[in-house]
Amino acid sequence: xxxxxVYKSSLDHCPLTFALKIIGGKxxxxxxxxxxxxETMRYNELKRxxxxxxxxxxxxxxxxxxxxxxxxxxxxxxxxxxxxxxxTENGENLIPALKQLANWGKRIK
Amino acid sequence: xxxxxVYKSSLDHCPLTFALKIIGGKxxxxxxxxxxxxETMRYNELKRxxxxxxxxxxxxxxxxxxxxxxxxxxxxxxxxxxxxxxxTENGENLIPALKQLANWGKRIK
DNA sequence: CGGGATCCACAGAGATACTG
DNA sequence: CAGTATCTCTGTGGATCCCG
Numbered sequence: 388x389x390x391x392x393v394y395k396s397s398l399d400h401c402p403l404t405f406a407l408k409i410i411g412g413k414x415x416x417x418x419x420x421x422x423x424x425x426e427t428m429r430y431n432e433l434k435r436x437x438x439x440x441x442x443x444x445x446x447x448x449x450x451x452x453x454x455x456x457x458x459x460x461x462x463x464x465x466x467x468x469x470x471x472x473x474x475t476e477n478g479e480n481l482i483p484a485l486k487q488l489a490n491w492g493k494r495i496k
Numbered sequence: 497x498x499x500x501x502v503y504k505s506s507l508d509h510c511p512l513t514f515a516l517k518i519i520g521g522k523x524x525x526x527x528x529x530x531x532x533x534x535e536t537m538r539y540n541e542l543k544r545x546x547x548x549x550x551x552x553x554x555x556x557x558x559x560x561x562x563x564x565x566x567x568x569x570x571x572x573x574x575x576x577x578x579x580x581x582x583x584t585e586n587g588e589n590l591i592p593a594l595k596q597l598a599n600w601g602k603r604i605k
Numbered sequence: 606c607g608g609g610a611t612c613c614a615c616a617g618a619g620a621t622a623c624t625g
Numbered sequence: 626c627a628g629t630a631t632c633t634c635t636g637t638g639g640a641t642c643c644c645g
Contacts, residue, residue: 402601403525403594409601411520413638416512430607441639446608456604467606468645477604484596485512491593492511492518495565495586522618539627550619555628576626577625 409455410481414440414448419474422458423482427473457481518564519590523549523557528583531567532591536582566590 410416417437422428428436434445449472452458457478463469474482519525526546531537537545543554558581561567566587572578583591 401525401598402605403529403598405605406597406601407516407520407525411516416510416516420512434607441641442608443610443640444638447638462607468608470607480603481600484593484600487593487596488515489510489512491590492515494589496511496514543627550621551628552620552630553618556618571627577628579627 406484409452409457410485412448412451414444415452416485418445418448418452419457419478419481419485422472422474422478427461427471430470430472433472452478515593518561518566519594521557521560523553524561525594527554527557527561528566528587528590528594531581531583531587536570536580539579539581542581561587 410419414437417440418433421433421436430445433449434440434442437445449458449460453460456475458472459475461471461473463471519528523546526549527542530542530545539554539558542558543549543551546554558567558569562569565584567581568584570580570582572580
């Protein structure tokens with residue numbers, strides 16, 4: 388029988404590739420960027436701020452980022468429900484690196 | 497003939513997104529990284545250095561990077577053919593930003 | 606208000622074979 | 626040596642509707 392092809396584990400030894408995996412999705416940066424400009428944001432606040440994102444993509448991306456410890460989720464048991472998102476320390480630490488990349492982008496554009 | 501689909505350029509204004517577009521592909525970073533460690537490299541040298549890349553992906557990615565002025569191509573009209581690739585100044589300038597990102601990746605990994 | 610589930614389109618990645 | 630030309634496949638993103 389045929390072996391299922393085993394793909395090299397995606398998060399290989401290179402920290403750069405690892406970093407890019409985290410910020411690489413279509414909506415990851417917009418969310419990180421939005422959160423970097425504001426201590427905390429609620430779900431619908433994010434949605435309003437990020438043009439064109441759907442509920443599904445927002446939810447999914449938030450989960451990914453949370454799983455990677457870039458953002459944290461704080462849920463308040465109230466009526467109506469309130470959920471706030473904010474950058475973790477890892478997330479904050481990412482910002483300077485992103486700024487440098489952005490500067491590069493600005494220069495060569 | 498077929499229409500080329502024109503994609504909405506909603507991302508153009510952000511230099512960060514722009515930068516990520518450039519380094520975002522699967523093989524872009526490996527190529528940039530390889531070239532950053534060596535002044536110039538020939539086609540087959542690159543291919544040997546980048547594990548698993550096919551001719552097609554190498555050629556295509558090299559073209560993309562050249563179109564974005566990250567690398568430059570120098571062809572010598574000899575027999576056998578010789579083509580050398582190297583980072584442009586833009587490409588060199590990108591390296592520090594990548595290093596910072598890599599450092600971040602190393603810390604949180 | 607803050608999500609989740611299902612289904613589907615499409616661009617990017619790849620295999621394979623051929624060429625100046 | 627340094628590429629091209631097709632075709633196929635798969636993963637990511639997205640539209641739409643539903644739920645506590």
